[in-house]
Amino acid sequence: MKRLLVLLMVIVALSLFADTVLMWFTDGPDFDLITEQTNRFTKQTGEKVVILNLPYYLEYKPKLAAMAKAGSPPDVARETDLLPWIDYAIDLKPLVEKYTGMKFEEWLENVSFYKAGFKKLYEKYGKVIGIPYTSDAHAIFYNKEIFKKAGIEPPKDRPWTIDEWYAAMKKIKQSGAARYALVYDFSPYRFSNLMYVFGGGIWDR
Structure with a gap:
């Protein structure tokens, strides 16, 4: 208090x-x-x-x-997570239309690179409470010594496939080369990269 x-x-x-x-x-x-x-x-x-x-x-x-x-x-x-604030935040749809000169649906389809998430929020709650601020790229760094200890040879002349990467993580865990095969922070926007790569999604329909 x-x-x-x-x-x-x-x-x-x-x-x-x-x-x-x-x-x-x-x-x-x-x-x-x-x-x-x-x-x-x-x-x-x-x-x-x-x-x-x-x-x-x-x-x-x-x-x-x-x-x-x-x-x-x-x-x-x-914020990285809009849902907890859905009852507290104002609807930004009128502001989008006022300052872009576009109908909200047009802006959603042609401008927003978070279209899928915004569309689902709008369909379910009838308002939009956030706008994209930034976009960035994520990369995974690996420990050469741990890979060597687990007997894993990373591809040198091409990108890894997701299946190869997943198999390597399992091998690290099973070999005991490291306590954790993968360490990620729990920021939703970072973890969501892996989720989408493996065919998952935030929305179930």
């Missing part, structure tokens, strides 16, 4: 000095970019922006949840 009270006092204090509160977490060199964008926003609109840049899992998630439940959410927040 004390932590929630302190948090709300901080938000109230921030609101005295800013028109917009942006909650953010950074996992790379993107903080300079978002700072530049908010400065441009302030210059164009005259609205001051305070950025709360917090460690994602340790502070960001619990604070964002506490703020939303207390009825004092930030104006804008960066």
